[in-house]
Amino acid sequence: MSNKLVLVDGNSVIYRAFFALPLLNNDKGVYTNAVYGFTNMLLKILEDEKPTHMLVAFDAGKTTFRHETYQEYKGGRQKTPPELSEQIPLLKEVLDAFQISHYQLDLYEADDIIGTLSRQAQENDWNVTVISGDKDLLQLVSDNVTVNLTRKGISDIEPYTPSFMQEKMAISPEQIIDLKALMGDSSDNIPGVPGVGEKTATKLLKQFETVDNVYDHLHDVSGKKLKEKLENHKDDAFMSKKLVIIDRDSPIDVTLADMTYSGYPQADVSAIFKDLGFQSLLGRIDGEAEDDSEGSAELSPIDYTIAYEVTESMLGDEAALVLEMLEENYHYGNIEGVGVVNASNAYFIPTETAINSDAFKAWAADSSQSKIVFDAKKTLVALLNQGIHVKGITFDMLLTSYLLNPAENNHDIPAIAHRMGETDVLYDEEVYGKGAKMKLPEQDALSEHVARKTSLLFQLKDKMEQQLKTNEQLELLKELEMPLALILGEMEHAGVRVDTDRLHEMDEDLKQRLSELEKEIHELAGEEFNLNSPKQLGPVLFEKLGLPVIKKTKTGYSTAADVLEQLQNEHEIIPKLLLYRQLGKLQSTYLAGLLRVVDKDSHKIHTRFNQALTQTGRLSSIEPNLQNIPIRLEEGRKIRRAFVPSEQDWIMFAADYSQIExxxxxxxxxxxxxxxxxxxxxxxxxxxxxxxxxxxxxxxxxxxxxxxxxxxxxxxxxxxxxxxxxxxxxxxxxxxxxxxxxxxxxxxxxxxxxxxxxxxxxxxxxxxxxxxxxxxxxxxxxxxxxxxxxxxxxxxxxxxxSAADIIKKAMIDLNEKLKDEKLEARMLLQVHDELILEAPKQEIEQLKEIVPAIMENTVDLNVPLKVDYEYGESWFDAK
Incomplete structure (x- = not known):
């Protein structure tokens, strides 16, 4: 097999990727749009080119040997945005994960490195592909060297060979140097001959072949003005030629052998994709590394009892309690078994035995009996679903681990125990499998696993509390996060009522509005076509209506949102298309999405609050994510009309902090x-x-x-x-x-x-x-x-x-006040800086006094906190 070398102009491609993609950052806040675009292209290169050798070349700095010839070389360029420069070291980490070589050389540019290596490869009769957005590199094109130029961003690539250059540009690769010498290059601040553009320069080269010949036969140049320009700027032309010539003999210290490429390690690439949040790219790599976590063979045996009857003596004054649930949505999930461990014994109790036992129910509801749990909120909701109100929870392992390690994304018992130095750890995936293969094992394996996890929970409580004390965070757990967990659990269990008739009505209204918009767009276009098909939409906009082409893709014209936004003032069809898409997403994602999760019997939504997710301490919600309902569109705001009180003659009351951050x-x-x-x-x-x-x-x-x-x-x-x-x-x-x-x-x-x-x-x-x-x-x-x-x-x-801490404390203070005042009002939702309650109409006057007073005085700051409130028949009316 012949050798195939791929050389990538790193700076050019990442620069184009940065400006081609929206300025995105991942869940850690790191800017990744340029690296994402580059990596997307990289995967395609590996797939299409199948290189045996590969290198990505970078510019080493602002100063190059060309500045000795012309100090203003590349002058006038804007400083690289920090959002881009921050991503270049990150790109190099990605290349390292792929085991792809990268290189830079002081005083030389990426072009010179690529030029030198392509010459060496050519001399060895290798095939070379160069990838860049810079036309200067076209001077390298030969029978062995193809230069792939990116157009309109980075997804659209045009391969240049000698014959293609002749056909497209009417010049040979060698003449690129002369072309640039005459026409200059504003991006590199190369002057050329003022007033000579690409068309004139090409015409001159067709007649005279080189810059030297142009000046040797200046008297044969037609056009008095052109002749004067050439005459007056002869020095500029020859200096420009010198600047544009790629040094194909630069003093690099990498060899072709250093660039051997035999594929990437899947585990390393998978890991960096996960770290960067490139979930969509994970499916494009060949596979993931095998799980090398230790199996159960080395585990010590655990002494436990399967209890088919519950007695008071089994439970005790302090015990760890685990409700094993495989379903992530515990509102509807089944409890597969119950683990109880105290200072003396460990038990696995089948679910039916536990929830039907008077002894277990009495112990669970007794606030004087201390329960050590993994997740207080989940435990509370799961048992409330069984008619048992658990009290006396004194420790929450999940919240403790979250406070100690907020950057960790795995807070289950085995992972926490492993981080705490425990070796007798068996992960859930090893017992249940994962994804579509997840299933319950035989009872012996299930009971042993639950008993082992419950024992770890009991053993680690003191050690984890001590770490919190060392960090001065025990109060944060006991006074803020744990009380809040129980409040959130009751909010989740209560749910919020949704007027499904109104949702269906909105759904029909939006479908009708979409149908009207579709008709209006077809009339403006003068023909009918599928609005959701870029292949059909593209030709209508850019051929029939003649709108300027912003970006092209492999399959045709780009009709992405960012493209349409740039065309908003070009034609009245564009704002209608954008609105059609926004309303379409509203209808399919939000209205249909809400209807999917409404309980058919109670007509309530039981959103789940994530308390141990964000590193800032903010709450988030899922199934549905109520924080994502788009409220900039009037139609989006109207969705809140469907959220209504659960009782007759009650109202919704919303209070939010003004400019809290x-x-x-x-x-x-x-x-x-x-x-x-x-x-x-x-x-x-x-x-x-x-x-x-x-x-x-x-x-x-x-x-x-x-x-x-x-x-x-x-x-x-x-x-x-x-x-x-x-x-x-x-x-x-x-x-x-x-x-x-x-x-x-x-x-x-x-x-x-x-x-x-x-x-x-x-x-x-x-x-x-x-x-x-x-x-x-x-x-x-x-x-x-x-x-x-x-x-x-x-x-x-x-x-x-701190803003997150304040609203959490306000929720605890408000909950306590509502109970003290014996009010029926109850909290339903927390969305960003807003609390939503429902209450009988006769309690409104008290709420108007109580809610702002509690929220504004929950902490003492140098500045006053300010709370605005509204109330009405629905969440919409309370805003």
Missing amino acids: LRVLAHIANDDKLVEAFTNDLDIHTQTAMDVFHVDREDVTAHMRRQAKAVNFGIVYGISDFGLSQSLGITRKEAKQFIERYFESYPDVKGYMDDIVQEAKHQGYVTTIMKRRRYLPEITSRNFNRRSFAERTAMNTPIQG
């Missing part, structure tokens, strides 16, 4: 101006606009306020000039000046950000006002991308995490 920032940074603004109840965005634009209050325009608002919220997330320029549609220079003026106006905010980063570097973590920790091991990383992310996280976590 900015108030927390004012408290933590203790910035005089911010504190004063909130203390005097000023509009903070107007105040910021006044400070940044140096204008009086009456001179602040709506546009100024909008920009100030973007900066206020962006600062909380460590926004860069590039990020702000994208969100506001301004230049990076303007965005940079905006941020600088903000920090001049609020110097203590800048001081806080600098100090918190240093603090994180010193101790390895940051904390919220309630001692919640977020560990940042990458704050001192040599990897720029990881370090930058950690720095942004250090700035944001104390703010966002």
Whole structure:
């Protein structure tokens, strides 16, 4: 088999990927759009090219040997956005995982490395494919070397061979140098001959073949003006030629043998894909590494009893309790068995035996009997479903592990025990299998596994509590997270009523609206076609209607959302298409999705709150995710009309914190101006606009306020000039000046950000006002991308995490107050900074007093907390 070398222009491809894809970050907050695009292309290269040797070349720095010839070479280029430069070290990690060589050389460019290696490979009669977005590399094309140029982003590639170049450009590969010498290259600041474009340069080369011949026969050049331009800029032309020539003999210290490629290790690639959040790419790799976790052969035997009868003596004053459930949705899942372990004995109790036992029910409901559980919320809900209200829970292993290791994504008992140094650990997957192969084993294997997990829970409680004490977090568990877990459990069990008739009505209305929109779009297009088919939509927009082509894909014209958004002002069909898509998603994802999870008997939705998921401490919800209902569209907001009280003559009551994160920032940074603004109840965005634009209050325009608002919220997330320029549609220079003026106006905010980063570097973590920790091991990383992310996280976590702590404490305080006042009102949902309750209409006046008072006074800050509330017949009316 002949050798096949693939050379990739790393800087060119990642740059194009960055601007071709939306600015995305993964669940850790790391920007990944450019790496994702590059990796997507990489997988395709490996599949199509099947290289035996491969290398990705990078530029080493801003200064090259070409600057000796022309100091302004590549001058005028905008500084690389930090969101892109942060991703280059990350890309190199991906290449390392693939075991693909990468290389850079001081004073030389990626082009020179590629040129030198392609020459060496050509001399050895290898086939070479070069991948880049830079036309300069076309000078390398030969019978052995094909240059694949990316067009419109990176997904669309055009292969250049000598014959294709002649057909498409009417020049040979060698003439690319002369072409660039004449026409210049604005992207590299190569002057060329002013006024000579590609068309004129090609015409000259057709007649004279080279730049040298052009000047040797200048008298034969037709056109007086052109002749003058050539004459006046002869030095520029020859200097440009020198600049554009790729050095094919650069002093590289890598050899072709160093680039041998024999495939990638699946386990390493799978691991980095998971780390980066590239879930969609996992299916494209050949397979995953075999699970090398230890089997059960080395496990010590466990002494336990299968109990077909429950007695008081089996339970005791303190015992660990595990309800084994394979179904993730415990609202509808079955309890497969019950584990109980105390200081003396371990038991496995079949489910029917436990839930029908008076002794078990009495023990579960006795608050004086201490229960050590894995997940208090899940335990509470599962037993409530059986008519048993468990009380006396004194330890929650899941929440403890979450507080100790918030970055971990596996908090089940075996994984926690393994992290705590236990060796007698058997993972659930080894007992039940996973995915479609998951099933219950024989009772002996099931009972032993449940007893083993329950024993680990009992054994590890003291050790884990001691770790919390060391971290000063025991109060956070006992006073905040565990009480909240029980409140959330009762909220989940109670559920929220949904008017299914109204949902069906909305569903029909949206279908009707979609049908009308489809008709309007067909009329504007002058023909009928499938709106959901890009293959049919593309030709209508870009051929029939003649709209400018923004991006092409392998299968034709791109009609992606970002493309349509750029065309909004080009034709009235575009806004209608965008609306059609938004409403279509609303109908299929949200309306149909909600109807799928409504209990048919109670007409309630029992969303599940994730309390141990986000590293900031914020709650999230699933099945359904009520935090994702789109409310920017009026039709999206109307979905909230279907959420109604569960009793006659009751109302929905919603209260939310106003600008809580900015108030927390004012408290933590203790910035005089911010504190004063909130203390005097000023509009903070107007105040910021006044400070940044140096204008009086009456001179602040709506546009100024909008920009100030973007900066206020962006600062909380460590926004860069590039990020702000994208969100506001301004230049990076303007965005940079905006941020600088903000920090001049609020110097203590800048001081806080600098100090918190240093603090994180010193101790390895940051904390919220309630001692919640977020560990940042990458704050001192040599990897720029990881370090930058950690720095942004250090700035944001104390703010966002403290806001999460505050609303959690408010929920506990409010729950206690409602009970003290013997009110029937109950909390139903928590969405972002908002609490939703339902209550009898006669309790409204008390709620108007109680709810804001509790929420605003739950913690003592340097600035007042502010709560807005509304109420009405539905959640929509309460907003």
